Amino acid sequence: MTDTALITDAEACAPSTSRAMGRDAATAVAGTLKSLADPLRLRMLSAIAADPRGEACVCDLAELADVSQPTISHHLKVLKETGMLLSERRGTWVYYRIAPARRAAVTALLDAFAPAATLDAITDDAERAEALQAMDGRVTRLAEELADELSDLHRDLVTAIVRESYAGLVRSAKLTRHLIPLTERFARQRLADLTRDRxxxxxxxxxxxxxxxxxxxxxxxxxxxxxxxxxxxxxxxxxxxxxxxxxxxxxxxxxxxxxxxxxxxxxxxxxxxxxxxxxxxxxxxxxxxxxxxxxxxxxxxxxxxxxxxxxxxxxxxxxxxxxxxxxxxxxxxxxxxx
Incomplete structure (x- = not known):
């Protein structure tokens, strides 16, 4: 092997550090995540985000846990200092709302990451991959059966919808044994949507x-x-x-x-x-x-x-x-x- 080949291999194995998060950005993100690493703070953030008024006062949030009002205020202060919340005093109460610049991040945290973290992970990736590999023939048969049944629709359309439906479900499906009946239900729903008379x-x-x-x-x-x-x-x-x-x-x-x-x-x-x-x-x-x-x-x-x-x-x-x-x-x- 030539020296050039050795250098090329080494370069290929080198990490792409230029694409990594910058030090200052990583420090800022880590600080925010640290402020969120408390169950009560996450619950308060969730309560504020879900409140129909778009805000919540300390008196509302005090009902989340059996702790003193100063403790609630301390947690809210931490969230405010990291830029997650804005506050406004009205009379004797202080109202908190999600900072507009952080709303997208809060939505991603509460509506995508948190639910995913609470669900069980797939335990046997190899078994799942093997089951998915054997699924293609069953998807093809399902498409043919639906195309025969729905003869007023173009066969290519039915086939495409079945395959798209399967592809959409397989990305997140946890139990592969249910994929074919779920694909059929989803495909039928999509075909009904396509042909609906509004x-x-x-x-x-x-x-x-x-x-x-x-x-x-x-x-x-x-x-x-x-x-x-x-x-x-x-x-x-x-x-x-x-x-x-x-x-x-x-x-x-x-x-x-x-x-x-x-x-x-x-x-x-x-x-x-x-x-x-x-x-x-x-x-x-x-x-x-x-x-x-x-x-x-x-x-x-x-x-x-x-x-x-x-x-x-x-x-x-x-x-x-x-x-x-x-x-x-x-x-x-x-x-x-x-």
Whole structure:
């Protein structure tokens, strides 16, 4: 081997330090993360972010834990010093809100990283990879069966939707043995969205959050139960999780029954779903939804049941149900139809 080859190999193995985070930036980020490395501070940040008023006072946050008000104030001061919060005194109380410059970071932390960190990791990557490798033939057969059944649609369209649906689910699916039936359900939903007649169809609502493992699943289930067929509610996630959170699955069992809860699964957000909806309700997912003419958009600041206590989960459920009732009433008299 020549010296040139040796140098080339060494260069190939060298880390790309030029792409690493700068020292000052790393120091600043580390300081922020250190300020967040406390369960009570994270709960307070979550409560402020989810408050419908966009802010919360010390008296509200004191209910999160059995600690003194000075302790609550100390934790809030730490979050404020790192730039996460802004504060304003009104009378005897101080109100806190998320700093606008940090809102995207807080959303990413609470709606993407935190739920993912609470879910079980896949334990056998080799087994999963082997199962996925054997799945291609089954996906092909599913596409052929659906194309035969839905003969009024072009076969190439059905095949493409089936394969896209599978690809969207496989990125996050935790249990490969369920992928084919989940792919079929997701593909059928997408094909129904593509062929929906907006003028004569039943009103349709799409609930969107980040992981589609909590809020949006719960909202869609409540809406479908209350509407009793007068409105169709669906849900999706901008970055779907591998499974519905256990807290939410137990609530779905109360709302839909055990079979419905067991078959619930996180679904990726698609343009088709947005285009087919009369109303799109975003729930902490930021600006990820495509803006489609003729679709009405609402944003609900709702807490994440995946991160809440049992009492908090019940309160979130009640909050969502109240909002859903208002939305259904508006749809009934045409106020929320585009």
């Amino acid at each position: 003028e004569t169809g039943v009103p349709q609502v799409l609930f969107v959050c980040v992981a589609n493992a909590g809020r949006s699943q719960l909202a869609a289930a409540i809406a479908n139960r209350l509407a009793d067929g007068r409105v169709i509610a669906r849900s999706a996630g901008s970055t779907p999780a591998s499974e519905v959170h256990p807290h939410v699955r137990s609530l779905l069992a109360e709302i839909e029954g055990t079979p419905g809860a067991e078959t619930a699964f996180p679904k990726p957000l698609t343009d088709d779903a947005v285009r087919a909806a009369d109303v799109v309700v975003t729930m902490g997912c930021g600006d990820v939804c495509p803006i489609i003419p003729g679709v009405r958009y609402e944003d609900w600041a709702v807490g994440d049941p995946a991160l809440a206590s049992p009492d908090g989960v019940a309160a979130i459920r009640d909050d969502i149900e109240g909002r859903v009732r208002g939305l259904l009433a508006a749809l009934a008299d045409g106020r929320n139809r585009p």
